Amino acid sequence: MRATFMYGAGDVRVETVPDPVLRQPTDALVRVVTSCICGSDLHPYHSMPAGETRPMGHEFIGVVEETGSQVSTVKRGDLVIAPFAWSDGTCEFCREGLQTSCLHGGFWARDGIGGGQAEAVRVPLADGTLVKAPVGEDSDLLPGLLTLSDVYGTGFHAAKCANVGPGDAVVVVGDGAVGLMAVLSASRLGAEQIILMGRHKDRTDLGREFGATDVVAERGEEGIAKVRELTGGRGARKVLEAVGHLPAYEQAIGVVRPGGVVSRVGVPQYDTAPVGFTSLFGPNITLTGGPAPARAYIEQLMPAVLDGTVQPGKVFDRAIGLEQTPDGYRAMDDREALKVLIRL
Structure with missing residues (x-):
């Protein structure tokens, strides 16, 4: 598959890497439909030391392609929203609505987990992390729903x-x-x-x-x-x-x-x-x-996005394909774009 990596300040590349696979019975594999570039992605874009490498992207919506044997809340074919932190949904912090401090969770593009600016992602703890959206992958509401993964929740x-x-x-x-x-x-x-x-x-x-x-x-x-x-x-x-x-x-x-x-x-x-x-x-x-527990807010904020009462997707003022992701970083860094949507 194709995925985005940063190799130091200003150096963003889209490369071919092995497809993700299930590793735990609580995993799901998600084919990414739409992702985006976050303002926080510009921090390493300005300061990341040369020689380091990291996958990029922590906001995405996708379609479930495969699930582990213990996943019960989503199934193959579901369109799902992934908040920017993955979490089990059961620990004491998750129960308090603080999923960013989950005892067993983590963040995309860290700890061996790929980033969301890619064609597919392995989602750990899928039951606690993913939220099903009641629309198809061709819905005009996807930009608004994508904001629930981070920016609107934040x-x-x-x-x-x-x-x-x-x-x-x-x-x-x-x-x-x-x-x-x-x-x-x-x-x-x-x-x-x-x-x-x-x-x-x-x-x-x-x-x-x-x-x-x-x-x-x-x-x-x-x-x-x-x-x-x-x-x-x-x-x-x-x-x-x-x-x-x-x-x-x-x-x-x-x-x-x-x-x-x-x-x-x-x-x-x-x-x-x-x-x-x-x-x-x-x-x-x-x-x-502090870091927003976006997972705690998705179901609360989603209805108004679905019925058009609010249109947070208007923050996206440029849409690109995955291969143009380096250009998207440059556009945001040069203040030519507010927030760049990546369509796959």
């Missing part, structure tokens, strides 16, 4: 961790796909004011469509001052940080009001950040967030 996790609810004023830092999904999620949860901090008009226009009431293009102290002006001088109670770089974190700290919450879902690209008296402790600010 944006929803940001809003949920911040306890966004009716009447809230919310700031979303970042106009990438996750930030836009955080806007959509905050709107769905009833937020009254949603300020999107982003400076790419095509993206912030989509953010307005998803529910943003205000857009702040300024950054740094100027951006912080603008947000505070829009929030009566005090800042917002709920701030969702969807970037992962230190300036975004500092911006989030700058716009949250005393007693508020900063919810981070952007994968941090820093090891230290202000958490002391003047940043978090003194004003009683709560810091929360």
